[in-house]
Amino acid sequence: MRTFLRIWSGQTVSQIGSRMTNFGLTLWIWGQTGKATSVSLMVFFSLLPMVFIAPIAGVLVDRWNRKILMLGSDSVAGLSTVVLLILYLTGHLEIWHLYITSAINMTFSQLQTIAFSASISVLVPPEQYSRVSGLRFITNYGASIIGPAFAGVLYYTVKLPGIMAIDLLTLSIGLSTLAMARIPRAAETEAGRESRQNWWTEISYGFHYLRARPSLLALSLTVVTFWFVHDLGGALYAPLVLARSGDSARTLATVSTAAGLGGVTGAIFMSAWGGGKFRRIHPFLIGTIGAGIAKTIFGFGQSLVVWFPAQIFSSFNFPIRGGAIDSIWMSKVEPDIQGRVFAFNQLLEGILTASATLMAGPLADQVFEPAMRPNGSLSGIFGWLVGTGTGSGIAVIYISMALMMIAIGLVGYMLPAVRNVEKIAPDYTIGENTSSIESQIQIPIVPHMELEVINAFSES
Numbered sequence: 001m002r003t004f005l006r007i008w009s010g011q012t013v014s015q016i017g018s019r020m021t022n023f024g025l026t027l028w029i030w031g032q033t034g035k036a037t038s039v040s041l042m043v044f045f046s047l048l049p050m051v052f053i054a055p056i057a058g059v060l061v062d063r064w065n066r067k068i069l070m071l072g073s074d075s076v077a078g079l080s081t082v083v084l085l086i087l088y089l090t091g092h093l094e095i096w097h098l099y100i101t102s103a104i105n106m107t108f109s110q111l112q113t114i115a116f117s118a119s120i121s122v123l124v125p126p127e128q129y130s131r132v133s134g135l136r137f138i139t140n141y142g143a144s145i146i147g148p149a150f151a152g153v154l155y156y157t158v159k160l161p162g163i164m165a166i167d168l169l170t171l172s173i174g175l176s177t178l179a180m181a182r183i184p185r186a187a188e189t190e191a192g193r194e195s196r197q198n199w200w201t202e203i204s205y206g207f208h209y210l211r212a213r214p215s216l217l218a219l220s221l222t223v224v225t226f227w228f229v230h231d232l233g234g235a236l237y238a239p240l241v242l243a244r245s246g247d248s249a250r251t252l253a254t255v256s257t258a259a260g261l262g263g264v265t266g267a268i269f270m271s272a273w274g275g276g277k278f279r280r281i282h283p284f285l286i287g288t289i290g291a292g293i294a295k296t297i298f299g300f301g302q303s304l305v306v307w308f309p310a311q312i313f314s315s316f317n318f319p320i321r322g323g324a325i326d327s328i329w330m331s332k333v334e335p336d337i338q339g340r341v342f343a344f345n346q347l348l349e350g351i352l353t354a355s356a357t358l359m360a361g362p363l364a365d366q367v368f369e370p371a372m373r374p375n376g377s378l379s380g381i382f383g384w385l386v387g388t389g390t391g392s393g394i395a396v397i398y399i400s401m402a403l404m405m406i407a408i409g410l411v412g413y414m415l416p417a418v419r420n421v422e423k424i425a426p427d428y429t430i431g432e433n434t435s436s437i438e439s440q441i442q443i444p445i446v447p448h449m450e451l452e453v454i455n456a457f458s459e460s
Contacts, residue, residue, distance in 0.1 A: 010177025017170030019147025037361030145260025152253025206344025287321025368393030
């Protein structure tokens, strides 16, 4: 766990700075346009590269040094922040600049994410997968607490340049901790040897791997369908809160902090629990249903009285369902081909979620918002539930997507291929010609060491 924790701690600090900048840029865009489409387009352009880069990234991760890929990706993120800072200070920053930098950042962030995910199985033993996944959620949700909370206050004092400067400082910490870490190469497996062919074969390998394992393919489709409906609603999350709170940055920051608190709690729970003796598909599907219920309640809310507890409960479910699904994938897929399989999953997710975010803004601004105005075509149907003021149309979309999330969890239980995936798909095994994880790491693995780690690093 030692090497993983070194990388994880630095990435956690770096993520806080990134969340601060993202929050500040969201406020800046909303202040410039007041349109949900403008905000959702930034999300769209950040997701679009997933469609093109994911297959190539998977091959690179399995072929090249994963540490170098992660260092290079983080460096590009820092460079793009510097460019935006210069544009802002010289008075030349335009919204389309953010779309371009979002696309560039996500291209390399995708590479970094796949490289880090594929490195976990060579850094920690299999019994720690669920706990490690919980710690990664701690990074995400811890940043969701601290980043927006700081940015919501600093946006009115040090403005956007000060927030970006903090982002660059935290990035330097992440780069230095990663530079000092040693990430060993994955041991070669039979599947890995068979997959080493030409570039096109390797790019499409993730698809062929899952097609030959229908249960894992069904699980993948369940996951990406969930993210489609989640992100269609999620692209409207900030516009919904801002529209119904009088453009209050502090309210949006408070709701984001609630998301972090719920995620922290869920991640600590998952890290300490580790999944127990239950089949891991159960926390995944139950967490999916729980998140949908919470988001439905959130959509009906019009103030922090409802938003704050609903967001806590919603975010609590994501580390649980995420830790469970990550553990399933890491235990079923051989380490030296995980890059390509994970990349294929992200390719599917990228296609669907990019489509969702592209649809979200126009649906809100041109269809549902006008229809939910007083005397609008939908106001008589939904007005008694969500009102007819600004943001009511966005609320209708958000609630509809949340209800579909519940349906996806229920359908997952109805499909034997998904419900019984852990019985149908066997865990990978290390063959005679491969070395074990312990021998690769060259660090003694102490039983129950992770409990001390959780006590020392428990957060989001």
